[in-house]
Amino acid sequence: MTGLAQVFTSGNEAIAEGAVAAGASFYAGYPITPSSEIAETAARRLPETGGMYVQMEDELSSMAAIVGASVSGARAFTATSGPGFSLMQENLGMAVMGEIPCVVVNVQRSGPSTGMATKPAQGDVMQARWGTHGDHGIITLAPSSVQDCYDFTIRAFSLADRFRTPVILLADAAVAKLKENVRFRSPTPEERAPRPLPNCPPEAYRPFAVDPEEKVITPLPPFGSDYIFRVTGSMHDETGGQGASPANADRVIRHLAGKIEKNRDAIVRVRRFFLDDADLAVIAFGCSARSARAAVREARRQGIPAGLLELTTLWPFPDDDVRDVLSRVRGAVVPELNLGQAAGEVRRLNDFGIPVRGISRVDGTLIPPGDILSALREARS
Amino acid sequence: MNGKTEIVLAGVGGQGLVTIGAILGEAAVLEGRNACLSSSYGTEARGTFTKSDVIISDDEIDFIEAEEPAAVLCLAQAAYDRYSPVLGPEAVLIYDSDRVTPSGKGASRETGYSLSALADPGTANLAALGLVTALSGVIREESAAEVLRKKTASSSPLRKGSEEAFRKGFAAVSL
Amino acid sequence: MTARDCREYLAENRLPTIWCPGCGNGLVLKAIAGAFADLGLDRRKTAAVSGIGCWGWADDYLAVNAFHGTHGRALAFATGIKLANPELTVVVLMGDGDGATIGGNHLIHAARRNVDLTAVVVNNYNYGMTGGQYSGTTPRGSITSTSPLGHVEDSFDLCALTAAAGAPFVARGSVCGGENLRVLIRRGLEHRGFSFVEAASVCPTHFSRRNGLRTPAEAFSWLRDHSVPRERAAGMTEEELRGKQVLGVFADHQSEDYGTRYRKAAAALRREEEPS
Structure with missing residues (x-):
């Protein structure tokens, strides 16, 4: 790591480079100050590495598209700021409920509403936690340097895959627009590891099976593999079918919180x-x-x-x-x-x-x- | 140069201040030092007050904004009016005499240069970089020149004549 | 690919459906499963993406990969699903709430962007699941639970909308049209790029009943009597066409899809960057 040359670049660019280094192959987003360099860097870098960039019509669809791409097996991410992060909350909840890994970068700016687009703020701490409705757990990382922007993005993908959850990289305009010296280290094989496949026969696969201890997170195979399955934002049983019984609903909501809470040691x-x-x-x-x-x-x-x-x-x-x-x-x-x-x-x-x-x-x-x-x-x- | 040096580049949007701040930072990194550049600007791409703070240090850089700048570049009257009254006695203030009328109060540590006499409008920021480099001594002339050459060859190259403008600005200080 | 039995594509263990007696959804579901069977699609390489509402349950009854997302965003989820795995055949199941109203912006942009998806919008002219409120396709003058005075807005013609937005394949069928809907959906699935198939349908529980059609049979008869094939409509006046559904194919041309265009451009870039 120490032999690697340092470059002088911005937090935003380091986030996009971190994503590329982590093997991200899909970005969907809607440009917004002060995060747009992430989109621009992704648009330039992803086609170089066989990935894809798509600019959607808004942040609702951007969030949806990365969730979709993740179900197809891609490491997928988006980046935004306050107003866009607000629009993403609905489908961020879809990722929570469907247990679909993805990385959402929120470069915080002064709010509420349009606020001051170029000015830094840290006012989205609670929105990151509770922005989408209903009880759930969430992982949020906060970088304080350009090096962190790079390293934490890599870690965000790794945590997202491991715990089948959206991970929020909660940057701020000051750090994202800051330029600093940074080392673009190679991620470890573990950090780049592809998502595990289930080891059961396809007909036995239960996409929403839960280990009560939350030690084992059920793998999520990509659409198109031998495993045919259903992902849903509705209350579901272990198979992904309808599951609105009180006992099942209780189990699912406690799991969505518990899989994060019971793995604090690995996350915090x-x-x-x-x-x-x-x-x-x-x-x-x-x-x-x-x-x-x-x-x-x-x-x-x-x-x-x-x-x-x-x-x-x-x-x-x-x-x-x-x-x-x-x-x-x-x-x-x-x-x-x-x-x-x-x-x-x-x-x-x-x-x-x-x-x-x-x-x-x-x-x-x-x-x-x-x-x-x-x-x-x-x-x- | 040891320890920590802070430089402020101030003017209005569109003058290329972020560009030269990045060159200063990159040159410092080339010299094996730590550097950071933070900019404050409005939502408009052109015309409103902006400033870039460059910090170069041998140690880890904590706070990202300049608190006691060693040099301040002012390319607009608004920038000059903001910094001239508050600068410490050790700091130097460099202004573009085409755009700034000095108050006269800080004459001993303020120097004006006519950027139009040093470079075309398209490379005036590089001439200003030459002035800042020479007056602050924070990085070596050749480090900046190396970064400039690298940037001239990149996919979004600097304007032709950038290095010449930089050299002219640098030389103007020793005249 | 060889033709199969449409039942292979139905999750028969989940039947019967939750839909009301006389609902048109079952007919559209059967047409989709039939189109899958006609094309002999590999169930593993097929994904159904649905929205919210009565028709949003449809994916539950299909024995393919399924994604049941949020209201109105099905096309956006499907965009990611398809772009990240171009091997998949992706069908997007939306109602007139999903497709034409809350997701209207996604619809026109999906048509313009031309991702290789097949959207099947079941249009029953109201929000059935939530009690029969008006949607973006509710005809002017109709009574719904939120337009007791008679609807004062004009409605979208979804086929005209998507065709104008650039969709290379646009068609409208009807749940009264027998096998025709299955054929249109099959053509949509076969068509490379964004395909849009509207299925004109009925909601006997809410929309039809509130507008004087007391039984499912009356609702179906009304739809049949108010449907005109495109060929015949060409010779009719605007006055004669008022309140009628024009059925047929409204766009059918080739246009390279987003994924293909993007991958070609990226491959060209990578060749350029290779040292010669």
Whole structure:
């Protein structure tokens, strides 16, 4: 990896390159600021590698097309921003209910509605979790650098296939438009591994069979193989047939949440900076984690024992890591470009009664490290 | 040059500031350093205030925007008016004297150059890159030239005469 | 491929259907299974993509790969399914709600984009499953549960719409037309590119009943009496054609489909990039 040359490119391009490296062969999307370079890079790169790009009439159909392509066996993805992400929620739910792997990139911009198209925000944290209706589990990753954009996209495909679920890469305009040096490493064979096929005879295949322990996720063969099956967004039994009995509906909904919840160990990742002896913790993600890192470094220089917990997985929320950090410090600061969406989650985990202070910014500009530093100073006194 | 250097490139949309910011960053990466470029702009492709922040460092770069720029390039009056009053004493401010009327207050650390005297309108941004490169010393002249040559040969090439404009801008500083 | 029995393509263990007595859906289902049989399609290489509504249940009764998606988006799911695996024969099952109303934009863009799909829209002129509300094909003046005053909007002519949007094969049949529907669907499946087949149908439970046709028999008779073959319609005045369904083939030309065009262009690009 270290021998590989570094290139200087944007988060958006790194996301598209990460997808190509992961073996993605299908992109459907509708251009939208500030994510359009992902579409443009996919349109240029996919035909070079035997893949296909299609620009759909809207985000409803873009989301639908990638779900369809995934059922045909492709690693498929789309990219969008707020307004488009809102339109995608319906068929994101289809992917959840049909247990169809796919990767959805949301480059967050200032909202609601059209908002400020070119300005960064982190206001879609809860939308990523609950944007589509009904109870379900979801995986959401948050990159804070161009390198993360590349690496997390590869990981997103791998997690999507492994858990038969849509994975949301929740980037933000600051990181996606940022240019940085990045290494386009080769994915590991495991990261590029094709989806497993079922090992039962075709007539015995049950596309929605569930392991109550959620250790084994039923493989999803592609349409066109020997396995003939039905995928549905309606409540279904193990065969994909109608299954609206109370017992079955209960089983399915608990499975959709449980397959993510019970596999937290394999999904949740965080980064820890200077936390070992920290008295105060900053908990941050995405572009705000960059501000936080600068603030914590400066705090250390000034003799303030602060540390940073960077949440690179947002959903499932890193409950254990956050609780562990909260149990060791005297106060926590949660900077984010929204009115406290992650801070609320942190407070939910605050069984220790320590002050948890949110720093919210919703004016389309980044949080200066100085604001976090001030909050740390105040938290100390 | 060691440690961290921040440069701000400010003007209006369509002046090619993001392009030269990317060249600075790429040249720094070529020299084995870390670099990042973040831009602030409006939804219009042309005409409104924009700025690009370039940070070049030997260490990991944390915050992605310039907080204490060592050099600021101003290619529009609005850019000059924003930065001239707030720059630190160590910073240099470079402006296009064709478009900017200086206030006179920061004269000692402000230098104006007529970009139209250095390059065609199509390559004026590269002449400005030459000025910034020479005045900041943040990257080597040859590193930028190498990136320029690479970009001239790429699928979306820079305009003809880009390297010449860059060299002219660079040389103008030592005159 | 050799002709087979249409029952091979029906999931007989799931029959009988949930549809009301006298519904036209069963006839369209039989026509589809018949067209599959005529062409001897490999069930493993065939996919039925459905939307939501009464007709959205149709895929449940077909013994091929099936994708039962969301309301109005069937064509978009099918676009991904077909483009990612060009070996598949993909039939898209939509009602007039799916195809002409909530999914109307997808319909015209699918016709324009020309992905190799066969869309079968069963048009019963209202939303049957949700209680008989009006749709984009409900005729002006009709009574539905949401147009008690008589419908004030004009309706889409889906064949004219898709033909104008560029679909290379466009046809309309009727559930009163015997084997004709099966033939049209077969021709649609055989036609490379986007094919559109509308099946004019009845909804005896809601639409027909609300508009004075009290039994399924009356509904079918009405549809039969208000259907005109395209050839005969050519000699009729606009006044004479008002309230009638014109049946026949409205577009039948060759146009290279999206997947073929894209793959050719990509292959040419890759040849260009190979070092000579």
